[in-house]
Amino acid sequence: MSLFLDIVSWVLLVAGGLVSVVAGVGMLRFPDLFTRMHAASMLDTLGAMCVLGGLALQAGFGVVGFKLVLVFLFLTFTTSTAAHALAKSATAAGLEPLTAEPRRGDGAEDEA
Amino acid sequence: MTAILVDFGLLLSLVAIAIAACRTRDLFGAAMLFGIFSLLSAALFVVLDAADVAMTEAAVGAGVSTILMLSTLAVTGHKVRERPLQRDMVALGVTVVLGGALVYATVDMPRIGDPGAPVQTDAVAQHYVEVSYEEIGIENLVTPLLASYRGYDTLGETAVVFTAGIGVLALIGRRRRRDGAPEVQAEGVDITADRHRILRVVGRQLIAPILLYAVYVQAHGDYGPGGGFQAGVIFASGLMLYMLLVGIDEAERVISPKVLEKLIALGLLLYGGTGVLNMLQGGNFLDYRTLAHDPKHALHYGILAVEIGVGITVTAVITTIIYAFAGHLRVRIAAPSIAEAAGGSTPAPVDPSKDLEEA
Numbered sequence: 019m020s021l022f023l024d025i026v027s028w029v030l031l032v033a034g035g036l037v038s039v040v041a042g043v044g045m046l047r048f049p050d051l052f053t054r055m056h057a058a059s060m061l062d063t064l065g066a067m068c069v070l071g072g073l074a075l076q077a078g079f080g081v082v083g084f085k086l087v088l089v090f091l092f093l094t095f096t097t098s099t100a101a102h103a104l105a106k107s108a109t110a111a112g113l114e115p116l117t118a119e120p121r122r123g124d125g126a127e128d129e130a
Numbered sequence: 131m132t133a134i135l136v137d138f139g140l141l142l143s144l145v146a147i148a149i150a151a152c153r154t155r156d157l158f159g160a161a162m163l164f165g166i167f168s169l170l171s172a173a174l175f176v177v178l179d180a181a182d183v184a185m186t187e188a189a190v191g192a193g194v195s196t197i198l199m200l201s202t203l204a205v206t207g208h209k210v211r212e213r214p215l216q217r218d219m220v221a222l223g224v225t226v227v228l229g230g231a232l233v234y235a236t237v238d239m240p241r242i243g244d245p246g247a248p249v250q251t252d253a254v255a256q257h258y259v260e261v262s263y264e265e266i267g268i269e270n271l272v273t274p275l276l277a278s279y280r281g282y283d284t285l286g287e288t289a290v291v292f293t294a295g296i297g298v299l300a301l302i303g304r305r306r307r308r309d310g311a312p313e314v315q316a317e318g319v320d321i322t323a324d325r326h327r328i329l330r331v332v333g334r335q336l337i338a339p340i341l342l343y344a345v346y347v348q349a350h351g352d353y354g355p356g357g358g359f360q361a362g363v364i365f366a367s368g369l370m371l372y373m374l375l376v377g378i379d380e381a382e383r384v385i386s387p388k389v390l391e392k393l394i395a396l397g398l399l400l401y402g403g404t405g406v407l408n409m410l411q412g413g414n415f416l417d418y419r420t421l422a423h424d425p426k427h428a429l430h431y432g433i434l435a436v437e438i439g440v441g442i443t444v445t446a447v448i449t450t451i452i453y454a455f456a457g458h459l460r461v462r463i464a465a466p467s468i469a470e471a472a473g474g475s476t477p478a479p480v481d482p483s484k485d486l487e488e489a
Contacts (some may be wrong), residue, residue, distance in 0.1 A: 050290070090340070092336075095332055095335075095336065096332075096336065099328065099329065099332045102328055102329070103329055106326075106329070
């Protein structure tokens with residue numbers, strides 16, 4: 019049972035780390051503020067969920083586990099709302115989302 | 131091996147962020163980079179097993195300090211003028227000399243964890259580590275060190291925070307309606323409007339947990355990382371969230387600035403007053419053992435009193451500073467030409483006064 023918990027928490031922790039790295043890559047590579055917010059907010063929340071889940075499995079039922087659950091709840095609310103607030107203020111400042119126009123140089127196949 | 135990798139990665143990131151913050155031309159970006167720098171420093175402190183310091187650094191550096199810098203930039207403007215190269219050369223020379231002196235000094239320092247280092251072998255430090263739990267009975271070693279053994283230093287720190295609050299009040303002052311300026315209705319988020327429903331709902335739900343968490347951190351300083359400074363900062367950030375949601379007018383009706391001014395002084399008075407009470411009871415200044423019969427209980431009462439004093443002062447000072455900045459920002463928004471020159475793009479389709487409370 020303890021081995022099973024260890025394996026699951028290992029998987030969750032590694033997955034959380036990988037997801038956060040992917041979020042970072044996405045933030046660098048995406049062309050527009052809104053797409054970058056998409057990558058940052060959703061993948062960061064998912065990464066934090068996985069890492070916290072892995073840690074909570076290690077901590078078990080106790081004060082530490084309960085605190086981890088609280089942190090997880092707080093993070094899901096605040097990262098999503100912060101991303102929403104950021105996108106809202108970008109729209110209020112006049113920034114338009116990038117529409118599907120083919121860019122010069124690599125646009126020929128990009129015609130959705 | 132992984133410890134070295136983690137340390138290496140964190141320190142490299144700190145250097146990269148510092149270089150980026152120096153080289154960027156946009157001060158908003160620089161302020162955010164400083165916030166990230168503080169957060170990574172907090173992570174470094176956790177790696178070094180200094181949990182109280184890490185929590186304070188994260189709360190103050192990555193939280194409140196970034197907000198204060200951003201508020202200052204919103205009032206003053208955030209582009210940096212080009213500087214002539216000669217002034218940069220002088221600054222570069224001074225930095226190189228000072229940095230070189232610091233690096234030269236680190237060569238003499240003992241390695242981390244060296245058992246022969248002065249911090250390990252010093253008699254006073256040994257006394258703190260070995261005797262503190264028997265003498266005082268508080269599990270977290272940092273709290274009695276901060277509040278009892280080194281109570282004078284913490285009194286000085288609280289006085290510094292107090293002076294900062296007084297300084298901001300004296301230099302910037304509270305919000306004042308400039309004569310002739312149009313009465314700008316900055317209501318924050320309109321109750322009946324649907325435009326900001328998510329922010330309004332989530333924000334209002336979050337305020338109570340944040341304030342409760344601040345009280346928890348204040349009380350938990352005896353058993354884990356916590357204490358007055360962190361609790362004050364977290365409480366002030368909860369109040370700031372409320373101010374962002376309802377607008378500064380409504381917030382000033384609920385959390386009156388006059389009450390805050392009294393609270394700034396009350397916290398420091400609580401701290402120094404505990405010391406004076408000790409003197410009146412026949413002991414030395416800040417010798418808490420005179421407060422009750424059993425010296426352990428007396429020390430607990432004394433530490434609790436001074437930590438609460440610290441928390442009150444820090445909360446009141448940070449909230450007062452935010453009121454001062456927000457009040458100034460509102461006066462500037464009333465004159466939109468200045469706001470255009472100071473801020474970024476013109477929020478043409480949106481009412482500027484509402485724009486203040488949106489982000």
